[in-house]
Each structure stands twice: as structure tokens, then as C-alpha cells.
Amino acid sequence: MSEMNRRKFLTVASQVVGVAVFSRGIFKGLFSAAQAAEPAKPLAELKMLDPKDTLASAVKYVEDYKKAPTSKGNHCVSCQFYAKKEVKAGKEVGTCTIFQGKLVYGNAFCNSYSKKA
Ligand code: SF4
Structure with missing residues (x-):
């Protein structure tokens, strides 16, 4: 893998992981709120x-x-x-x-x- 391809790969990979972690946090927050609001x-x-x-x-x-x-x-x-x-x-x-x-x-x-x- 060339230096440029490797750098691009790492950049995209870190963005994907960041979005996944962020989404998981939001989902957990929403789930907790829904659970708390559930009678x-x-x-x-x-x-x-x-x-x-x-x-x-x-x-x-x-x-x-x-x-x-x-x-x-x-x-x-x-x-x-x-x-x-x-x-x-x-x-x-x-x-x-x-x-x-x-x-x-x-x-x-x-x-x-x-x-x-
Ligand atoms: S009520 Fe029973 S199951 Fe719940 S925390 Fe206490 S020991 Fe554990």
C-alpha cells in the first residue's frame, strides 16, 4: 500500500469508527431515555x-x-x-x-x- 493510500485508508477508517462510536452513544442515550419514560x-x-x-x-x-x-x-x-x-x-x-x-x-x-x- 502506498503512503498516500495508507493515509487515506487510515483517515476513512478513523471516521467510520468515530461515527460508529458516536451513533452507539446516541442510541444508548435514546434507549435509556425511552426506558426511563416507559410506564x-x-x-x-x-x-x-x-x-x-x-x-x-x-x-x-x-x-x-x-x-x-x-x-x-x-x-x-x-x-x-x-x-x-x-x-x-x-x-x-x-x-x-x-x-x-x-x-x-x-x-x-x-x-x-x-x-x-
Ligand atoms: S434484589 Fe436480588 S437480584 Fe437485585 S441486586 Fe439485590 S440481590 Fe441482586
Whole structure:
């Protein structure tokens, strides 16, 4: 590749990457704003969080705190991010600030646990 072609290639490549990064930032911002503006759904319409979900995996979410050696007996019901409870199929479930639009089990646990004050 000649010096001129290489320079032109690098210039175009940096512009493409810049546009992609910029667009991604705008998209993320719009998505967050849309999510924030979205009215809360009734609990009955929410689905259970899939432990294989990317974010759930990242914070090591487990549906039964007894299977998490780091839980030390703590679980969602005593976490400050847990709210709005109901019973589904005999188990307490609720919402979690971290997993918007999903339900978590009251007996679940993840590494983002923070004891209620
Ligand atoms: S942040 Fe708290 S309420 Fe949410 S899943 Fe983790 S332990 Fe449960």
C-alpha cells in the first residue's frame, strides 16, 4: 500500500469508527431515555429474569441464594434494590432496580446485593 493510500485508508477508517462510536452513544442515550419514560408494567406482565441473561450472568445471579457461596444467607428480600412483591407459583417474586422489566425471586441472590438500611 502506498503512503498516500495508507493515509487515506487510515483517515476513512478513523471516521467510520468515530461515527460508529458516536451513533452507539446516541442510541444508548435514546434507549435509556425511552426506558426511563416507559410506564411501569403491572407485576403480572413481567417475566422472570433468566439467570443466563448477560447482566444476570455478569453479577452471578442465582435463583436460590443457597447455591451462592458468597450470599452468606443474604437474598433479594433483604436487598435495597428489591421491591414490589407478589407470589407466583408459590414463590415470592419482586422487582429489582438492576433488572428493569424483569422479576427476581425473593430467595435469589446476586453479587450486587446491598442490605436494606
Ligand atoms: S441486586 Fe439485590 S434484589 Fe437485585 S437480584 Fe441482586 S440481590 Fe436480588
